[in-house]
Amino acid sequence: DAGVIQSPRHEVTEMGQEVTLRCKPISGHNSLFWYRQTMMRGLELLIYFNNNVPIDDSGMPEDRFSAKMPNASFSTLKIQPSEPRDSAVYFCASSFRGGRNEQFFGPGTRLTVL
Amino acid sequence: SQQGEEDPQALSIQEGENATMNCSYKTSINNLQWYRQNSGRGLVHLILIRSNEREKHSGRLRVTLDTSKKSSSLLITASRAADTASYFCATESQGGSEKLVFGKGTKLTVNP
DSSP states (O other): OOOOEEEEEEEEETTTTOEEEEEOOOOTTTTTEEEEEEETTEEEEEEEETTEEEETTOOOOOOTTEEEEEEETTEEEEEESSOGGGGGEEEEEEETTTTTTOOOOOOOHHHHHH | OOOOOOOOOOEEEEESOOOEEEEEEEEEEEEEEEEEEEETOOOOEEEEEEETTTTTOOOEEEEETTTTEEEEEEEESSGGGGGOEEEEEEEEEESSSSEEEEEEEEEEEEEE
């Protein structure tokens, strides 16, 4: 298995632009998590899905952030409009709920908003 | 807010020495997990210990859990330069949610 796949790996954009981050979870996993990591705040859970349904989005910072999971093999995290304080590494992780609940992380997308 | 708090924030040791990292948390948990992150990479799961377990081993890793003190420790024995990474504890709270709450990590440097 290729593991969790994220794209792009790096994104540099200007303030006000729309940013879309993509994630393909491990085949057979039924839970998907989006995290944000910064030096100041550490690793924060933004939202997670189970069986493609959003279960907890309490970590989504504000309405500028949205996430979708149209099917079991794809999810997006969108920021519109982006701001410099959104600069961070965004990780996607997947797991199989009902198993050991260990999460498998993708390599992350490093976002820089100028 | 972060539930798990690792201690120390940074640790530097020589190859061959043992490294011990601690984690404290606040609420009742189903399990506690340790993850490792190499610079510029995603986190990798190391070991999971359930709330009814007190100690677990995996290779050179030994994890303990004290639910009465709400604390856990990760011991890496006979450390190697390749163990250099950040180590995070993560807790899954009781109540059915599969959310993990991560601490800010311990940055371990193993000098050759």
